[in-house]
Amino acid sequence: MRSLRFLLEKEFRQIFRNPAILRMIFIMPVIQLIILPQVADYEIRNVKMDVIDHDHSMYSREMIRKITSSGCFELAGYHDSYTAALHDVEHDRTDLILEIPAGFERTLVRENEAPLFIAVNAINGMRANLGAAYLNSIIRDYNQEVRAEWIRFPRFDEQPRIEVQQRNWYNLHLNYKLFMVPGILVILLTMVGAFLAALNIVKEKEIGTIEQINVTPIRKHHFILGKLIPFWIMGLLVLSLGLLVARLIYGIVPVGNIGLIYLFAAIFLLAVLGLGLLISTISHTQQQAMLIAFFLMMIFILMGGLYTSIESMPRWAQVVTWFNPVTYFIDVVRMVVLKGSGLKDIAGHLGIIFIFAVVLNAWAVFSYRKRT
Amino acid sequence: MKAITAENIRKSYKNGKETVEALRSVSFSVDRGELFGCIGPDGAGKTTLFRILVTLLLADEGRATVDGFEVVKEYPEIRRRVGYMPGRFSLYQDLSVQENLEFYATIFRTSVKENYHLIKDIYVQLEPFASRPAGKLSGGMKQKLALCCALIHKPTVLFLDEPTTGVDAVSRKEFWEMLKRLKQQGISILVSTPYMDEASLCDRIAMMHDGQFLKTDSPQNITRNFQQPLFAVKSGDMFELLHRLKKMEGIQNAYPFGEYHHAVMKSGMDTEAYLREHLAESPDLEILPVRADIEDCFIHEMQKH
Incomplete structure (x- = not known):
C-alpha cells in the first residue's frame, strides 16, 4: 500500500505540473459546455428562400408576407424566372425556391384550389427537409385562413378537421440545451477517463520510464492502480465542474437525485478507465493511442445517441450501440436530469455498465500480462 | 557466490x-x-x-x-x-x-x-x-x-x-x-x-x-595474447594504401585505425622490411611497429568467427 501512495503522489505531482493536462481537464470542459450546446441545435432558422411570383396578386403577396414573418425564412431573392432562381441555388445563395404560377389568385378563387411549386436544395439534407416541412405547414396554415375568410358564417364545418394539441413531457419547451448539456458532459467524462489515462500510460512506455519502474519492487497492479485512481478522481471532478456549469449557465438543475449521477459516473469511469488501459496495452506510442482514441470517440459520439436518436438507426447499428458504454450514461444522465428517474429506473443500466467495467478491466489486465 | x-x-x-x-x-x-x-x-x-x-x-x-x-x-x-x-x-x-x-x-x-x-x-x-x-x-x-x-x-x-x-x-x-x-x-x-x-x-x-x-x-590478458606482429602504416594516399595492404600476401588483415592503417602480419612475414619493400611506391611512407590494443583484438576475434 505504501508504494501505491508514493505512486499516487508522483502522479498527481506530474498532473498538476502539466499545464496542458490541467487545461484539458478544467478549461476545455467549461468551454465545450458553454459553446457546444448553443450550436448543437436542431431547430432550423434562417432558411434562405427565393420567390418567383408570376401572379403579383393580393393573395400571393399576403402569402409571402406570412412566410417571411414566421421567422424561419429569410427572403434571399425575388426573381421573375425559375432559371434565375435556380442560379441562386447553384451558387448556394438559397435553400428553397417557391414558385407562384401566374393566375394563382384567380384559380384559387374560381376553382377552390391552386398549385404552388417548391424546389429544395438538398445538399444539406436536414435543412432541406425541415425547411420544406416548415414551408408546407405555413402554407397549410395560410390555406386555413383563406378558407375561414370565405366561409364567414358557416352553419356547420363542411370539412371535418382534426386538430392536434401537443404537450412535451419532461422538457416543456423542447429546449435542446436541456437535452444536449448532459450528453456533452458524458463525452467529456469519457475523454478524461479513457483517453487521458491511456495517453498517460503510453507516455511512460514511449519515454521508457516504465522500464525503469519495472526493475523496482513496485508491483504491476500498484502501478496500474496508481494510474487509474488519479484519472478516476479527475473524472468525478470534471463531472462536478460540468454540473456546476450546467446549473450556472443553463440553469439546469437535475430533477432527480444528483447522487445517482455520481454513482453511475463512478462505475462508468471504471469502465472507461478499463478501456483506456486496454488502449494503452495495444499501442506503443502516444500517436497510436491518439488515433485509436479518435476512432473510438467518433463511434461513441455518433452511435451514442448524443446527436441522433438511436431508435431511428438501422437495426444492426442499434445492436452496435448496445456495446457502447457512452449510450447508457447519456441515457441515464438524461433520465435523471430531465425526468427525475430513481435508482430503480436506472438499475438495469447500472448493471450493464458494471458488466462493462468488469469485462474491460479483466480484458485489459489479461492483455497487459500477455504483453509484458 | x-x-x-x-x-x-x-x-x-x-x-x-x-x-x-x-x-x-x-x-x-x-x-x-x-x-x-x-x-x-x-x-x-x-x-x-x-x-x-x-x-x-x-x-x-x-x-x-x-x-x-x-x-x-x-x-x-x-x-x-x-x-x-x-x-x-x-x-x-x-x-x-x-x-x-x-x-x-x-x-x-x-x-x-x-x-x-x-x-x-x-x-x-x-x-x-x-x-x-x-x-x-x-x-x-x-x-x-x-x-x-x-x-x-x-x-x-x-x-x-x-x-x-x-x-x-x-x-x-x-x-x-x-x-x-x-x-x-x-x-x-x-x-x-x-x-x-x-x-x-x-x-x-x-x-x-x-x-x-x-x-x-x-583487458591486459587479451592484448597480451595478441600474438601476431602489428604495424601502423601511413602514407600520402591513405585510400590507395589500404587497397594495397589488403592485397599483400603476407598481411592477414588491414583496416583503418585513426590516422594510420593497422596491418596485421601473418607469422613469418613479420618484418618492417617486407612492408617497406612492397609499399615503396607509396609517397611519404611511415611505418611503426605497435602494440595491439583492445580494438585490434576485437577486429582480430571478429575475423576468426
Missing part, C-alpha cells in the same frame, strides 16, 4: 517473417566486486542480455542468476537488489532532480539520507540543479542523475547499459572514475559500451559480436 552467472542464454526476435537471433548461447559469470565490461558494436545484443538479466525480458533458453537468485523464478528478489540504468534516459523528465531521486528512494523503501554516502560524490555535482526538471539537464548530468537513481537503494549489482553513449569525453572519464569508487564499495558492476577505449578500465571484459561472446578475459 558469483554476482552474475549466465549459462547458454539464447534469445531471438521475430521481425516479420525472419527471425533475428539477438543472443546465441551466451555464458559468463561476474565475480563479486568486479567491474565487468561488455564491449561490442551496436546490435551485438548487449541490451538484450541486460534486459534478460534485470528480469525485463525472458530468455528463450538458458539459465541466469543475479546475486544468487534465478532470473525467472525469483525475479522479485532481483528487482529489490539490482540497480539498472537503461541506455535511454528513463527518468521522469517533468519531475525535478530531487523529486526523481526521492521517488526512486521511496519505492525501494529507503530514503536519500540513508544511502547518501553512496551517491555523494556524484550528487554534489547535481545539487545546484536540484530543483530543475530532469528533462532540462545536459546529457552528462542526466547520466549522473540516472546513476544516482540506480544507486539510491544500495544495490548489490549494478547494470549500466551504455552509460557513456552520447556523453562528452570529460564526463565519460569522470563517470568511469565513479564506477571505480563504487566498485571499492563492494558493488558488482556490469557495464556495456561500444567504446573500445573504455574496455581497459574494466577488470574483465567480454567482447560481444552478433549475439555471441567472442572472448572473455581481462
